[in-house]
Amino acid sequence: MATPAIHPSTLTRRGLLTATAGGLLLSGCGRNDQGAPGTSGSRAQDSREIVVGASLELSGPGAALGVLQERALRITADELNVEGVQVGNMRRKIRVVLRDNASDPRTAARQARELALKDNVHALIGGTLAETSLGIIAQAQEIRIPFISLAYGDGIVLPLAERTYVYKVTPDSQDVAARLVQLLVTREHRRVVLVAGHGLHGDAGVAAMKRATEAAGVDLARVVRLPRTGDNFRPVLRELADRGPKAVVVWTHPPDTGEAARALRIVGYRGPLYFDPAAVNEDTLQERNLSSVEGAYAIHPISLGGSTLTNTTNAALARRDFVFRYIQLYGGFSGFAPYASDALTLVTDAARASGTVDHGRIRAFLRTQVSEGMAGAYTFSPSRHSGLERGSLGVYQVSHGEWTRVS
Structure with missing residues (x-):
C-alpha cells in the first residue's frame, strides 16, 4: 500500500489532538440496527449536537x-x-448514527427512513453502491432531508427536478471517461475493449x-x-482474450476489479489494464x-497521492493529518478517496454557514x-449537485504494488 512519509512533528495542532482522541468522540455507531452496544437506537436528539445518519455497506x-x-467517518468526526x-450562537458536537445496510437497497431505504424519523438526524450520508443510494434517495426526497451519496x-x-x-x-462518469480516453490516446491505444461491472455503476x-x-475518435x-459479484468471470472474458485486444478498460468496483484482472490474466490477456x-x-x-494489476492505470482524485511535506496549503495539511491518523x-x-470525510464536512459546513440544523x-x-x-x-450549485471538479482527477499507475501518480 502507498504510505506517504509523514512524521508526527509535521502535523498541525488539531491533527495531533485528533490523533490522541482514540475514536471516542464518534458515538452512536454500530454494524447492525437492533440497538446493540455501540448503536444509538432511537436516542433523543440533543440540541447541542449535529446528528448525521449513515447507511453503509459494512x-x-x-x-x-x-x-x-x-x-x-470516524476519523473526521x-x-x-x-x-x-x-452553529449560530452554539458550538455543537458531531454524532454519527451508523447502520450496516448489508449492500441491500431495501435495507438502505428502511434505514434512511428510520434515521430521519426515529433518530431525528439532520442529514443522511451513505450508499457506496448506486443501488443502495437509490434506495436512500426515495426516502430523502419524500421526507425532505439532505442526502449526500x-x-x-x-x-x-x-434528473435534478427529482433529486x-x-x-x-x-467523480462524474463522463469526467472519468474523458480522462481515460485521453490517456488511451496518449498511449496510442485507439482500439479498446470495455469490461463493465454488473449493475448501475457498470x-x-x-x-x-x-x-x-x-x-x-x-x-x-x-x-x-x-x-x-461472486460468479465466475472467466467464461465471459475468455472469448475477449482470444481476440487479442490491445487495451482493456475495467469499469467496476472491488472486489470485482481484482477478480476481473486475475481472470483476464488467467485466460491469457497480457495487455495493459485501465481502471475507473x-x-x-x-x-x-x-x-x-x-501480479495481475501491476502496471495498471487508474483515474482517481488527488487524495491518492497529493500529500507531501512541502505542500502547506490548508487542504494539504488536512489531508496529511487524515493520512497520519488513518x-x-x-x-x-490505501490511498482511497475519503468521500465520507468530505460528505460529513460538507454537512457541518452547511450547518455552520446557515446558522441552523434545519433540513431545508x-x-x-x-x-x-x-x-x-x-x-x-x-463546486456545487443549484444546477450541479455532483460537485467534484474534473481538475481534481489524476492518472495513477500500480508500480511495485503501490499507486504512483504519473500525470
Whole structure:
C-alpha cells in the first residue's frame, strides 16, 4: 500500500489532538440496527449536537467500499469534535448514527427512513453502491432531508427536478471517461475493449465510455458485461482474450476489479489494464491480485497521492493529518478517496454557514458550497449537485504494488 512519509512533528495542532482522541468522540455507531452496544437506537436528539445518519455497506458485496468510508467517518468526526462546530450562537458536537445496510437497497431505504424519523438526524450520508443510494434517495426526497451519496453513477443526482435534496461527492462518469480516453490516446491505444461491472455503476461506465470514445475518435471495439459479484468471470472474458485486444478498460468496483484482472490474466490477456476510480481500494492491491494489476492505470482524485511535506496549503495539511491518523489506527493507507470525510464536512459546513440544523437550510447551503476537500475541489450549485471538479482527477499507475501518480 502507498504510505506517504509523514512524521508526527509535521502535523498541525488539531491533527495531533485528533490523533490522541482514540475514536471516542464518534458515538452512536454500530454494524447492525437492533440497538446493540455501540448503536444509538432511537436516542433523543440533543440540541447541542449535529446528528448525521449513515447507511453503509459494512457487509455484503459492497463491503470493500463501505468499510473504508466508515473509517473516514470516524476519523473526521473525531477531528471536528476537537473544537466542535459553531452553529449560530452554539458550538455543537458531531454524532454519527451508523447502520450496516448489508449492500441491500431495501435495507438502505428502511434505514434512511428510520434515521430521519426515529433518530431525528439532520442529514443522511451513505450508499457506496448506486443501488443502495437509490434506495436512500426515495426516502430523502419524500421526507425532505439532505442526502449526500458516496456512490459512483451519474443518475444519482439526475434528473435534478427529482433529486432536489440529493448530492454526490464522487467523480462524474463522463469526467472519468474523458480522462481515460485521453490517456488511451496518449498511449496510442485507439482500439479498446470495455469490461463493465454488473449493475448501475457498470451501466454508467458503458454510457460514458461510448460518448467519450466517439468524441475522441477511439474505437470501442466491444463491451463485455461481468456477471454478479461472486460468479465466475472467466467464461465471459475468455472469448475477449482470444481476440487479442490491445487495451482493456475495467469499469467496476472491488472486489470485482481484482477478480476481473486475475481472470483476464488467467485466460491469457497480457495487455495493459485501465481502471475507473472505484478500483482504488485496499482489495485491489491484495496479495492475490498484485501480479495481475501491476502496471495498471487508474483515474482517481488527488487524495491518492497529493500529500507531501512541502505542500502547506490548508487542504494539504488536512489531508496529511487524515493520512497520519488513518495509518495510526489501521496500519496503512490505501490511498482511497475519503468521500465520507468530505460528505460529513460538507454537512457541518452547511450547518455552520446557515446558522441552523434545519433540513431545508442545510440543503440550501449545500447547493452553493465551493470548497477543497480530502478528495479534491468541490463546486456545487443549484444546477450541479455532483460537485467534484474534473481538475481534481489524476492518472495513477500500480508500480511495485503501490499507486504512483504519473500525470
